[in-house]
Amino acid sequence: MTKRENEDQLVLYGHRFASRLLLGTARYESPRQLADAIRVGDPCLLTVSLRRQLPGAKDAGRSFWNLLRDTGRTILPNTAGCHDVREAVNTACMARELFDTSLIKLEVIGDEVNLQPDPFRLVEAATELVKLGFQVLPYCTEDWVLCRRLMDAGCEVLMPWAAPIGTGQGPRNPSALRELRRRAPNIPLIVDAGIGLPSHACQVMEWGFDAVLVNSSVSRAIDPVRMAGAFSAAVRAGRSGYLAGPMTVQELAVPSTPELGRPFSADSCMGTEIVHGPVSSEIGS
């Protein structure tokens, strides 16, 4: 990690992270593959969940628990599959006790077709969880009013979707996402769901989003471990591009090679000092 990357840390509820990639732990072919993807992707947080123990499954969850412990990563439990407030709040309470963390990725699903968050119940659940001392990271849409209500409820991080969960479509509403970034400049925004390619991740990071959460785009790749590395690099590249400050887009072409002194130009350069461009590598472009 460079000195600049070390200074540019992601801060979520006071927790500081060098990495800006969050990685889901589901749908890998094997625990080994998951462990390798974590090692190569170097995520700041791992998302996990809770499920009922099956009768007789004496080692239920134990090996996964050991795998998580061995990674040494910070854990972000979710409330995946919850559809109402009571269910989400009680799932969060169980997760807090089990994983010993107040961090919770709050999911309250309102539609089974596209797994879209229920904005009304989401705000209600977030309000209750904040009162109970949780550090809530709500999975939401890019809707500005919803995001404002979540901030009013006490959420200090938001997780707007790029597209429906597991679709890999990439940002479906870029203008609304960018507007959200502009209107909420001081709250960490993590793009969650719908990211399919490293270029999608790089794109939203260039827009100034603070981090990206991916799962299926890594675990369902032909080579998940390699894809984890690709996402890690893409997130870093996008962040660097954002911090570097992109050039202003122009309507018309602007030559990068100096105009004066072209070898066969009718204009003479005699007596005129040729002004070289600032970047020598641009010559020829």
Add this chain to the structure above:
Amino acid sequence: MSVIVNGQPQRLPEPPTLAALLLLLSPSTPFAVARNGEFVPRTIYEECRINPNDQIVIVHPTVGG
């Protein structure tokens, strides 16, 4: 007389407390428990009385996105 544990009927233990039920079942650790849809902190397992047909849910860590 039974309770429902993760959807399966289970004999009501004696004494009828959550602690006694968990001793009987010895679920894999770590786990967390809800009774009739409400989270039960581990600190009150001993005093948490359970009744016939109560719905007990025992969860463990699993993968998630």
